[in-house]
Structure formats: C-alpha cells, structure tokens
Amino acid sequence: MSDKISTSALAKLRNIEAKQLFHDLKTAGYINRADETWVLTELGRKFGGEYLEHKKFGPFIVWPQNLLIDLTATSGKTFSATQIGQRFTLNAKKINQLLQELGWIAKKDNGWHITSSGLAVGGSQRQDKESGQHFVVWHDSIIRNKRLKQSVIEFSGQDAQAHATDKSLSSFRQKFEAKHRTLDGHYVRSLGELKIDNWLYMNGVIHAYDRQLPIEADVLSDFYLPTGKVYLQYWGKDNGEMSQQEQATVRAIYAQHNFDLIEVFPHEIDKLDDILPGRLKAFGIKAY
Structure with missing residues (x-):
C-alpha cells in the first residue's frame, strides 16, 4: 500500500487551498489537463507522482508527503512549435515532424492533434478560432526534455557522439x-x-x-x-x-x-x- 497521498490531502497537510496546489502543480509541469481530467506528466513521475486506482472513481494521482514543487525552473508558459524551433534553430515544420516521430502529436486533416504520450510531456490541444485548424502548445519544460533534445541532436547530426x-x-x-x-x-x-x-x-x-x-x-x-x-x-x-x-x-x-x-x-x-x-x-x- 502506497504511503503517498492525494492532491487534496496534500493541500490539507500544507494548509493551502486544493485549487492553489493544483495550480502550482500545473505551473511546475507535474500535471496536465485534458478533457476535464488531470494527467500525470513524466516530470511529475520524476518527482514521485503516481496513479492509484479507486474502486469507485477510477485512477487518481498521489504524491509523496514531502513533495518538492520546483517553480524556479519554469514560468508555466506554453511554447508553440515555432518558439521551440527558435530554441533549437529549426523551423516549426521540422519540430512538428520530430514531435510526430516521437509519437507526441498526430497529423490529421484539420491540423496537429495531441496524443496521450504528448499529454504526458506537457502538450495541450488548441484550435485557431478563425481557420478552425488544430495545433498543440507545450509547457516550457519541453525545452529541457531529454528525448526531444536527443531527437534534435540525432536529426541535426550535431555532436551526436558526445550526446549519446x-x-x-x-x-x-x-x-x-x-x-x-x-x-x-x-x-x-x-x-x-x-x-x-x-x-x-x-x-x-x-x-x-x-x-x-x-x-x-x-x-x-x-x-x-x-x-x-x-x-x-x-x-x-x-x-x-x-x-x-x-x-x-x-x-x-x-x-x-x-x-x-x-x-x-x-x-x-x-x-x-x-x-x-x-x-x-x-x-x-x-x-x-
């Protein structure tokens, strides 16, 4: 039996509103929101988050009681493919191709759609109100994601041996x-x-x-x-x-x-x- 506790219980333990704790966890990139459901991200798992199954209500996220919420490494803002590309000196098309190859997004007739794996690394679905085209934005922790960085290095052939x-x-x-x-x-x-x-x-x-x-x-x-x-x-x-x-x-x-x-x-x-x-x-x- 896990000694970890739910987000609501953790908020009570820390004497803060549950709403504020959910906000902090999302800002830190530990959880993501999709279809009115909270999704545990890879970053959240790294800090000790995991799913437990409730017999009546299904899976929910639990945390270590001494959970560190690192808000110093993030602004909580989202990046578009263009903005990610600017960080890696690649255009938006190449970034989307790499994200697709990683299985984090999928191409459909009306644009790019987030996958379950993409949700787990901080992606969020958006839709342009004028064109109706779908696109995905990413929590700023994506810039530090080692799988994306590895893919960029392998694609570009830059210092690949050193970054194996x-x-x-x-x-x-x-x-x-x-x-x-x-x-x-x-x-x-x-x-x-x-x-x-x-x-x-x-x-x-x-x-x-x-x-x-x-x-x-x-x-x-x-x-x-x-x-x-x-x-x-x-x-x-x-x-x-x-x-x-x-x-x-x-x-x-x-x-x-x-x-x-x-x-x-x-x-x-x-x-x-x-x-x-x-x-x-x-x-x-x-x-x-």
Missing part, C-alpha cells in the same frame, strides 16, 4: 553487440531480429531499429513502425527466449505509457508471412 544516450544504454549496447547485418543495412542483435527486419524491409514497411522510447526512462524498443505509431517487440534472443519476468516488465512499461505494441515470439519467427500482415493491419499498416 545514458551510460546504461551504452553498456547494454556493448554487452549485447549488434553484429547481424540486415538487407537494409541495420545491425541487429539476434537472428530473430534479423528475420523480422528483413521481412519488414522486403514488405515495404518503414521501421526503425533499437529506438529509444519517448519517455524519461532509458528503454529501447526492438522496432518502431512510424506509419502506425506502433512498437514491435521480439521476445527472443540467440540463446533462448526472454524470461516471463523480463517480458512482464517490458509489457508494463508499454502499458503504463499507452504505447501500442505488436509482439512476436520465437516459435513464430519462421511464420512471419502468416502472422505479421494481420497484426500490422490492425494499426493501419499495409505490407506488400
């Missing part, structure tokens, strides 16, 4: 070397991944390998399919299958962040023609 991801990922890459070369030039870690990568390439499915999930924690996905905004996880390795505990841990991360996931098991690796077309179709991806 966390040492834990570097150690992982060294321990599990990607030594199998695929038809499209990727280097993957297992024969099963090689078969999946080659199948995706030969069937015209755009994919990225070893893609960092767009979250604060350092977690790599096996494959990311940007057309359907879906990740593909292979539960095998050259020396056998991943343990049930390993699988459960990874699944929990995808579920926690509402990431769509396609799973492939070792016993299916020689049946990709039979299993993948249907699983891809569920996410709007067509294979040749």
